[in-house]
Amino acid sequence: MRASDRAYAALRDDIIEWRLLPGTVLAEVEQSERLGVSRTPLREALSRLTAEGLTTTAGGRGVVVTDISLEDIDELFELRETLEGRAAALAAERGDAALFLQLQKELLEAPDLISGADPARHEYYELVGRLDEAIDAAISNSYLAQAMRSLRVHLVRVRRLAADDAARLTAAAAEHAAIAEAIAARNPRLAEAATTVHLHRSLSHVKATHTPH
């Protein structure tokens, strides 16, 4: 694995997991020594992070970790509603019904995973990830898929701000199941509506349990 990839992955994780807080300046020599790589691959990693919007160049004086304000969260979910709503509708038109029926079945059994211990909860997140991937594949539109992928990076960061308690996760699983059901039923408008409902609930929960840093 390339040194620049390792540096990128490490910094990306540190930012997403809020170990590197917003406003932190990422000096090149400092970070290159911390991560054990030279400045050249580190600069490439910082470029990638800046392109994704996780960092911004502070006027030639190093790059700083981007902040996420409450307005940012609103804007993020506005774009998310636009993209994922359309994606769900397209998946309903073009997707494989049997696959989404299977995903719905698994999502309806998800509460068992959520009430369990932490490893099982990890399994739940993996299941939701599989639903995202199935939608990505079903729409067969690489540009739309790319736009959603670049958005999810920021959303993971936001999710770390909220308390994902068992009650919310159980409700979210049911909402995800509804989306999968609508797609399997080949009903674009219902799929889009189910997505809109899920995202609004999700946004309300994030804003309600938001813990400022």
Place this chain on the structure above:
Amino acid sequence: MRASDRAYAALRDDIIEWRLLPGTVLAEVEQSERLGVSRTPLREALSRLTAEGLTTTAGGRGVVVTDISLEDIDELFELRETLEGRAAALAAERGDAALFLQLQKELLEAPDLISGADPARHEYYELVGRLDEAIDAAISNSYLAQAMRSLRVHLVRVRRLAADDAARLTAAAAEHAAIAEAIAARNPRLAEAATTVHLHRSLSHVKATHTPH
């Protein structure tokens, strides 16, 4: 201006204007000598281009200029319809009516510019650019604006494939005027519909006059 910025701008222009054709391998030493910069800033330029999707890394064997197939154009316009439709609706809700009324007025006079010589035609493109910027500003959503900006790079490239004759430009000006009018009238659904109509006409024209490379 930094050397990496110059290299990026030069390569970006060469790709958008189809001077560097799809499949061209951009070897680091070759391009760094051609553009008169060292390999380090050139690599940063290539990274940025790859992040934008104008180039792709060919498995550690240099980066190559990305191709745009007919399917890509369909996918591009599908995403564009999603984003710009929503943007027009949001602009109708949040925008400054007087500004868009003024833009509509100018767009209705645009046929005079189009029938004129080339410098006047440039003025028309500038006018359409001002409409885009006005919508970007009106939606006040940096993430959505960013998504549309990254999309426009590819769209400029597609537009260079089509013949923008006076007849099509005149029709496009009227369609743009309809969008501005709907936004000024604070009618989100009409603004979205007008955008959808415009994009479908635009796509049909591109596909009809498409000249393969």
Place this chain on the structure above:
DNA sequence: ATGTCACCGAGTGTATACATAAAGGCGGAT
């Protein structure tokens, strides 16, 4: 004649040295 192995070359990935610019501190002058 064909297949395989080894050597060579080209090109990317990385490290480091050097240039340059900006910011902060210190000293002097008013």
Place this chain on the structure above:
DNA sequence: ATCCGCCTTTATGTATACACTCGGTGACAT
């Protein structure tokens, strides 16, 4: 005492040298 200017320091921006990997080609053996 305060303000202006210069100097020093520390950062990024750039260039280049070195390492390493992946193909390609040629020769040799079967």
